[in-house]
Amino acid sequence: MNAPLSKTIVIWVMVGMVLIVLSAPTLVVLGASFTSGNIIAFPPDGFSLQWYAKIAMAADLRDAFMRSLAVATICTLIAIPIGTLAGIALSKYAIRFEKTFQVYLLLPFTIPLIGSGIGLMLLFGQMGMLGQIWPIGVACCVINLPFMIWAVSASAGGLDPDLELAAANCGAPPISTFLHVTLPAVMPGVISGSLLMFILALNEFLVSLLLTDARTVTLPVQIYNSIRSIITPDLAAISVVFIACAALVIALLDRLVGLDIFLKSK
Amino acid sequence: MQTSKQAYPFRWRVMDAVENTASAVWPSRFSRGLPYLMLLPAALLVLLLVIGMIQIAESSAHRLDRSTFLPSEDYTGANYSQIFSTGLYWTVLWRSLLGSVVVTALCLVFAFPYSYLMVRTSSPLLRKFLLIALFLPFFIGQVVRAYGWLIILGNQGVANGLLGLVGIEPVRLLYNYPAVLFGLVQYMLPFAVLMLAPALAAIPEELESAANSLGASWWRTFTHIVLPLAKPGLVGAGLVVLTLSLTDFAMPAILGGGSQDFIANAIYDQFFRTSDQGMGAALTLILVGIGSLAVGLVFTLFGAGTLAMGRDRK
Structure with missing residues (x-):
């Protein structure tokens, strides 16, 4: 399409501003992590890898990162079966009270994170489960569950119901039909949904802040606590770990399902 | 030579057993209930939140006894x-509400051209670049992004360094209201773009060409064709940004430096600084109420937009 010049200019100026604002923190954190000075200053003091060497030695940071990985893994493992089943059910079947179910399953989004976090903190506290890793994983799964259901139901919407009927007609019993027809069809949704769940749980801050104590602190909470006291370049170096994880997940998303999946009209 | 074992492989036996178990546990005459069975685990998981809400409501009805530092036995409002x-809470509430409205408006205005270009561009390379530039900050998390802004906006930061090059004295850019709003806009932009994009992708490009060939300027085409058709996306994006920024904790805490608290920060302080659980719970419940009110209002006025899950998405 031949767009008028004024339209092209307006769009590109705004997109350019968005691009700068979106990328600035990432680029600056990357740059600051390589500084050779003891404080973060502009212009930077020169290039060194000393802060990476420093964080590689720090046991508390490594432990916190491992805990974050464990939380994200638990969250994803719970979300995959639960979200897949719910997504397929919502997109394939005519459900009575469908609106009610939708509103109910959207509760994790409509209840503010601080509300969910404090509610779960009180609940887990009463059950004596605080101070462990897995309740944090469960909590991260609850608050992000709609992402998983969306991803799966978007894929399941594209599945022709006749295919399942055809499988049944050829003599496939229900579970086989599910495993060989339904599940492969929704696989892109399951993959993109579980990658989303993983990275969001890895980064989850507020709910972790409420549910962790000194023994179970996760990496985002650890970074937050350190920001409060003093800003040193080692924080930038740890942050680069998150940037690397994000880049890895994006690469996986692109390879496995294609990033375009998020642009599909639903 | 084929043995009977090979003719009927082990995998088939397993599948037979699985199928038999499944039909014993859930006979096909129950098949109408199957979708509800599939929804059950998700419903149970979300039930945790509901129970949490009930807990909050319960503790909000108890006053902290200042002499014993235990919650009172009797129920009270x-x-x-x-x-x-308390005037302070009204200030905090007003600050959060105003902030989230401003952030939502800014996000929608800037997310629109971004998603439009991303959806409409004919270059797959540009589309991929825009997607990556969007997902990278989205996947990095709030704390790291706020930390990046601390480096940029700090007194010895990049922004002041650049200002210094043109001879302007360092300005205090952090720990004020605009800094918090700026951080929130940056945090919310990926959400807004991702909620808008599917709605824009659903608008046929031919409609715009048709408006063009009938003599409409691009601005007229935009206001009369694209904008009205993008409504589900705008509703979805607006709702997500509004509720998330209204209830945000990290940006006000990190970029506001304690002087620009939003409601979530006030709640946190009640629980962990003053240890007044009842007060914190009451504040939480009020916030949940305001949030649900906003969501309910938008849902009834405009429908669920791109937020809808399942079959009847528009």
Whole structure:
């Protein structure tokens, strides 16, 4: 399409501003992590890898990162079966009270994170489960569950119901039909949904802040606590770990399902 | 030579067993209930939140006894009346509400051209670049992004360094309201773009060409064709940004430096600084109420937009 010049200019100026604002923190954190000075200053003091060497030695940071990985893994493992089943059910079947179910399953989004976090903190506290890793994983799964259901139901919407009927007609019993027809069809949704769940749980801050104590602190909470006291370049170096994880997940998303999946009209 | 074992492989036996178990546990005459069975685990998981909400409601009805530092036994609405009569809470509430409205408006304005270009561009390379530039900050998390802004906006930061090059004295850019709003806009932009994009992708490009060939300027085409058709996306994006920024904790805490608290920060302080659980719970419940009110209002006025899950998405 031949767009008028004024339209092209307006769009590109705004997109350019968005691009700068979106990328600035990432680029600056990357740059600051390589500084050779003891404080973060502009212009930077020169290039060194000393802060990476420093964080590689720090046991508390490594432990916190491992805990974050464990939380994200638990969250994803719970979300995959639960979200897949719910997504397929919502997109394939005519459900009575469908609106009610939708509103109910959207509760994790409509209840503010601080509300969910404090509610779960009180609940887990009463059950004596605080101070462990897995309740944090469960909590991260609850608050992000709609992402998983969306991803799966978007894929399941594209599945022709006749295919399942055809499988049944050829003599496939229900579970086989599910495993060989339904599940492969929704696989892109399951993959993109579980990658989303993983990275969001890895980064989850507020709910972790409420549910962790000194023994179970996760990496985002650890970074937050350190920001409060003093800003040193080692924080930038740890942050680069998150940037690397994000880049890895994006690469996986692109390879496995294609990033375009998020642009599909639903 | 084929043995009977090979003719009927082990995998088939397993599948037979699985199928038999499944039909024994859930006979096909129950098949109408199957979708509900599939929804059950998700419903149970979300039930945790509902129970949490009930817990909050319960503790919000107990006043903290200042002499023993234990919650009172009897039920009372004293926490609520104290909140409504304390000017500080009104200030915080007003700050959060105003902030989230401003952030939502800014996000929608700037997310629109971004998603439009991303959806409409004919270059797959540009589309991929825009997607990566969007997902990278989205996947990095709030704390790291706020930390990046601390480096940029700090007194010896990049922004002041650049200002210094043109001879301007360092300006205090952090720990004020605009800094918090700026951080929130940056945090919310990926959400807004991702909620808008599917709605824009659903608008046929031919409609715009048709408007063009009938003589409409691009601005007229935009206001009369694209904008009205993008409504589900705008509703979805607006709702997500509004509720998330209204209830945000990290940006006000990190970029506001304690002087620009939003409601979530006030709640956190009640629980962990003053240890007044009842008061914190009452504040939480009020916030949940405001959030649900906003969501309900938008849902009834405009429908669920791109937020809808399942079959009847528009």
